[in-house]
Amino acid sequence: MESISLIGMASVITAGLTIGIGAIGPALGEGRSVAQALSALAQQPDEANRITRTLFVGLAMIESTAIYAFVVSMILLFANPFWDYVVSNAGG
């Protein structure tokens, strides 16, 4: 197979796999933390401010793992260095 189609195929498939698999863990983690925060809110409504703030910070930190996966898949799709190299070689 030509290297250009091989690289294109591998990037697209890997980008899909990256964001697909990479979203599973953070989704489970966020679900758990929100469930815990909701039960904590139900038990201690007075502490709502602190719980919500900690929840938001925690969610953002959990979510950042998914964001890393997303960044990697975006790089694979739109700014792939191997693809650019092959295209520039093919072009001249």
Place this chain on the structure above:
Amino acid sequence: MDLMSIKQISPDQVIFWHWGPISLNATILFTWAVMALMVLGSWLITRRLSTDVHLSRWQNLLEVVVNGMRNEIRDISRQKPDPYLYFVGTLFLFILVPNILSVIPGFITPTASLSTTAGLAICVFAAVPIYGIMSRGLPGYLRQYLEPTVFMLPFNVIGELSRTLALAVRLFGNMMSGTKIVAILLAITPLVFPVVMHALGLLTGVIQAYIFAVLAMVYIASATRAQQQTKREHKNNERKGENS
């Protein structure tokens, strides 16, 4: 459509003006625009401050913002907010304003570029030791790296570096994904759905600005706080000794 095409993932690649080695890209241009807007706005508002019962609408807004930031910093660091307000508050506002302005068509938020976010993260990276040394002295600050045992030294150093990287990539990834998702949806379902995602992007932008400032504050507080806790314990022990 927008200035950025789908294939460009960073506003650094949108170049308006080119002269020799110097080029003016969208990141720099919109950063300047945001800076001009904020400086001009705060100058216009603080020009006529009043201590009267009647205050202008804009002064009220600024007072709410600054007061809110002071309260948050006091809650997080359990210290007086004033030394941290300038740095952390500036970070917060500088991320918040372009994130909110990103709903304006044609405006590319500079926080969607890795250069901007890396610059901000490096500022935090430099501010942590500065505040730490200011409050604990150089030996006190360096001793914190050996805190549980000496063997934790490499992990503490790696942790310092990796959290800076994480700060930069988190903000970049969130803002970039917001603009990118809107661009992709414009190509697929251009009618109503991009508006919904834009509204969601507004929410993410505000939360990310908040997160960035809170994390910067937490890092700075962790470098400054230990000393004060030990001081407080010391005081308590002294008091106990006096009582007994």
